[in-house]
Structures are given as C-alpha cells and as structure tokens.
Amino acid sequence: MKIGLAIPTYNAGTNLNDVLEKIVKSSINIDRKIIVDSESKDQTVAIAKDKNFEIYSIQQKTFTHGLVRKKISEILSDCDYIIYMTQDVYVEPTALENLVKYIAEHPIMAIAYGKQSVDMNKTDIFEKKDRSFNYPDYDMEKSYADKEQLGIKTVFSSDAFAIYRRAVLLEVNNFPEKLNFSEDMYMAAKVVKAGYTVGYCSKAIVIHSHSYTLKDQFRRYQSIGEFHGQNKWIQEEFGTNEKEGLKSVFSEWKYLIRNNKPLKIPYSIMRTGVKYLGYKSGTRKGKN
Known part of the structure; x- marks a missing residue:
C-alpha cells in the first residue's frame, strides 16, 4: 500500500511552514x-522544498480545482491512495494515520474525509x-x-482533507x-x-479555520449555486441543498440560544439571506 499526499498551493504564506x-x-509515513x-x-515553493516536498507547477491562468487534482492523480500514478489537502489545513498528530486506516478497513469505500475543527482565535x-x-x-x-435518509448529505465530502482510492478515481x-x-461533492x-x-472518519481531526465576511459568503455560495446549476443531476439524484440549508439554519439558532448568544440571531438571519441570494444568483448563472 503506497500513499501519496498532495496540496495545491498559491501564495500560501509563512503559515505553510507549520x-x-x-x-x-x-x-x-507518507511515501x-x-x-x-x-x-x-x-x-511557498522554498518552504515546500525545505520540508522535502516534491514540487510541481501549474499555470495560474489554467488552474481549476478539477484540473489540478487530475494532474495530481497523474503525478502520483505509483500510489494506491491519494490524500488531497488544502494549504490552510493543520493535521493533528494521528489524523493522517486514522484516515488511512479507516479507508483501508472498508473495501468498497472510494473516498474518506476527516473531521474539521476550528481555531477560535481565527x-x-x-x-x-x-x-x-x-x-x-x-463515523x-x-x-x-442512504439517499432517502441523508439526502444531499449522502455525497457531502471535503477535499480540504480527504483520501481517495486512486484505482476507483480512474474508474469513474x-x-x-x-x-x-465543489469537485469533492462531484466525485x-x-x-x-x-x-x-x-x-x-471522526478520529481523523484537522484544524481548518475561515473568517468569512458577508461578501465572502455571497461569493462562496454563488460558486456553490453555479456548480449545482451546471450539475443538476446531483440534486435530482440526491435531493436539494435548500432542504439541508434549512436544517442548518434552525440548528444554528438553537445553538446560539443554548450558548447564551440570542443577540446574534439577527446577524445569523442576515448571513443566511446573503448565502441564499448568492446561491440563487449562482444557480441562475450555472444554468445559462
């Protein structure tokens, strides 16, 4: 069993060292x-060289999330498993080991992703x-x-920290x-x-923190909407994002109340509205 690990990078900054x-x-050990x-x-490249990572490049003007990950699968053609990560994810000491063991123990599992937590300072x-x-x-x-019970969550995954069986990746x-x-949901x-x-795998834990503004949220959900507009078959097959989104909103309000933060609910409503408008805008764009 040979394992490869890959990170697409762009101006990752000094945090990449950590x-x-x-x-x-x-x-x-990752091969x-x-x-x-x-x-x-x-x-970025100098830091990666210092940590003995192999260095490959892709033109910025040609970059897509699909293209770079396909290129990675070709570079790591000698590997049985490929771990895809992003440049802002910090693995806990046993995260990689737990993720590898988890997929290896499940013969028909093609993809496995780990648990993402946040640093509240960020x-x-x-x-x-x-x-x-x-x-x-x-887990x-x-x-x-499971699609009747889980809906769109059946195909939720995250390439911020995920492992793929390379043979199955090529098969599909x-x-x-x-x-x-959303290349992760697509695959x-x-x-x-x-x-x-x-x-x-809930025991494969990484720290992955964002600090999105409302403008960032709009753009992010616009991209998600565009993806679903272009790939209507996913929601037709597994259910809509809107249904899962409503569950998330009500869960968020209950969470704020339980944690004595009811005054944050108005901001939550605004945040939800921005996401929805971005998503609908993207969906229309994706259909065109």
Whole structure:
C-alpha cells in the first residue's frame, strides 16, 4: 500500500511552514509528498522544498480545482491512495494515520474525509457551528441506499482533507478538468452512483479555520449555486441543498440560544439571506 499526499498551493504564506511541519511529524509515513503550485510570488515553493516536498507547477491562468487534482492523480500514478489537502489545513498528530486506516478497513469505500475543527482565535461562533453541523463526533459510511435518509448529505465530502482510492478515481473517469468548485461533492456523487461508499472518519481531526465576511459568503455560495446549476443531476439524484440549508439554519439558532448568544440571531438571519441570494444568483448563472 503506497500513499501519496498532495496540496495545491498559491501564495500560501509563512503559515505553510507549520502546515507542512505537522504533516512531516505525523504518526504515519507518507511515501510521496507533493505540492502543485500556481505560480506563487511568495516563499511557498522554498518552504515546500525545505520540508522535502516534491514540487510541481501549474499555470495560474489554467488552474481549476478539477484540473489540478487530475494532474495530481497523474503525478502520483505509483500510489494506491491519494490524500488531497488544502494549504490552510493543520493535521493533528494521528489524523493522517486514522484516515488511512479507516479507508483501508472498508473495501468498497472510494473516498474518506476527516473531521474539521476550528481555531477560535481565527474565526467565530458561526464557523464553529458550521463545522459541528457538517462534521459530527461519529463515523459514517454512506452509500446510495442512504439517499432517502441523508439526502444531499449522502455525497457531502471535503477535499480540504480527504483520501481517495486512486484505482476507483480512474474508474469513474477522474476529476473533470473544467470543474472549478465543489469537485469533492462531484466525485462523491460519481463513486456512490458507481456502487462505492463515501466515508467520514471522526478520529481523523484537522484544524481548518475561515473568517468569512458577508461578501465572502455571497461569493462562496454563488460558486456553490453555479456548480449545482451546471450539475443538476446531483440534486435530482440526491435531493436539494435548500432542504439541508434549512436544517442548518434552525440548528444554528438553537445553538446560539443554548450558548447564551440570542443577540446574534439577527446577524445569523442576515448571513443566511446573503448565502441564499448568492446561491440563487449562482444557480441562475450555472444554468445559462
């Protein structure tokens, strides 16, 4: 069993040193560690070289999330498993080992993703709640048969920290080169339709924090909407995002009340509205 790990990078900054250091000091040996850089202008490549990562490049003007991950699968052609990460994810000491063991123990599991927590010094209570909603404290193996119960969550996954069986990735025709958002959900839907499962390992823990403004949220959900407008088959097959979104909103309000933060509910309503407008705007754009 040979394992490769890959991170697409662009101007990752000095924080990349800590990201890579935690990978190097992980409790499991990774056979090949690479970055695929999009013409960074900072010290990204130098930092990666210092940590003994293999360096590859992709033109910034041609970059898409699908293209770079397909390129990674070609570079790591000698690997049985590929761990995809992003440049802002910090692995806990046993995260990589737990993720590898988890997928290896499940023969028909094509993809597995880990649990994302946040650093509260870098984000807010809303991001913390989003993470707990999407990343519970129990493991899951999701198959096509679960779509009636789980809906669109059946094919939820995250390439911020995920592992793929490379052979299955090739079997379902790899990442589409033109896909530029939600490539993780796209591939999860493909493997589930092909009869494989998608796993979630709650013991594979990483720290992944964002601090989105309302403008950032609008753009993010616009991209999600555009993706679903272009790939209508996913919601037709597994259910709508809006239904899952409503569950998330009501869960967030209950969470704020339980944590004595009821005065944040008006901001939550505004935040939800911005997401919805962005999503609908993107959906219309994707259909055109």
